[in-house]
Amino acid sequence: MTDFLTNDINIKIIKFIQSFSNPILDRFAELITMMGEEAFFILVIAILFWCVNKKFGYRLGFTLLSSMILNGAIKGTLKVPRVFGTEGIRTLRIETATGYSFPSGHTQGVTTFWTSVMSNLKRRWTYVVGIIIIILVGLSRIYLGVHRPVDVIGGIIFALIWVVVANKIFDYLEYSGNKEILLIFIIPIIIGLFVFKGHDYYTVSGTVTGFVIGYIIETKYIKFNEKASVLGNILKLILGIAVVLLIKVGLKKILPGYLISDFIRYVFIALWMTVGAPYLFKKLGIVASH
Structure with a gap:
């Protein structure tokens, strides 16, 4: 399996794409690839959840x-090595390429994001913008020399399949009203902490755990209304993102440098975004009343 995922045709394609390299394309690829990174997703989901459409923000999140x-579980199972160090291939923005190679996390993330947007909003512009961004992010990962073409294709395929599955799950949650059933997902996630010993898996596991718990608490007890004035929405984003950064940086300095610390930090970030911030916004009176 690993031989198939690392065969020579992938290397030839990377070299061909990198044959067009120049400083302008380098910068463009680095900017594009950021659309598949944590900071972008946190900001967009925060805007959606706190200011635009809480219901869709939950589903998308x-x-x-x-x-x-x-993605982390597949990477940790297959353990496909990165292309780093291969003769004739240069690597840029290597700090964004953590863990194993297959499937591409950036590509899977951005494909999941935009396919979810397309399937739920069903607007023509979402299809045009989404498809263009998915293609560009995938190409950027190859151009930057951090992924093989097969990694990118794998990320797209797994994302498309999972969006269908996740939509079915969330449709059931909304139809049944039994949101507590999501707690079942935490069990395999926690088990995975003992199997997949990587930073990426621990951070996203913490985020999912905090998100699920926060989703249940907020929808049951806080019932936050995301509607507010333009000034109110700006204030929400400034306060909300400031605390996200405080938790992310502050807890990193306080907690010991173990993987479990990454898990804990991201549990708190997700709980703040789903419970802490909405509660504070209500208390400060910067949201509309039901």
Whole structure:
């Protein structure tokens, strides 16, 4: 299996794409690849959840986070090595390429994100923008020399499949009203902590765990209304993101440098986004009343 995923045709394609390299394309690829990174997803989901459409923010957050859990589990199982160090291939933005290679996490994340947007909003512009961004992010990972073409294709395929599955799960949750059933997902996630010893898996596991618990608490007890004035929405984002950064950086300095610390940090980030921030916004009176 590993031989198939690392065969010579992948290397030839990378070299061909990198044959067009120049400083402008380098910068463009680095900017594009950021659309598949953690900071982008946190900001967009925060805007959706706190300011635009809480219901869709929950669905998108669950779909994206669970897709990245799947990505981490597949990577940790197959253990396909990165292309780093291969003769004739240069690597840029290597700090974004953690863990194993197959499937591409950036590509799977951005495909999950935009496919979820397309399937739920069903607007023409979402299909055009989404497809273009998915293709560009996938190409950027190959151009930057951090992934093989097969990694990118794998990320797209797994994302497309998972969006269908996740939509079915969330449709059931909304129809049945039995949101507590999501707690079942935490069991295999926790078991995975003993199997997949990687930073990426621990951070996304913590995020999913906090998200699920926060989703249940918020929808049951807080019942946050995301509607607010323009000024109110700006204030929500400033306060909310500031605390996200405080938790992310502050807890990293306080907690010991173990993988479980990454898990704990991201549990708190997700709980803040789903419970802490909505509760604070209500208390401060910067949201509309039901």
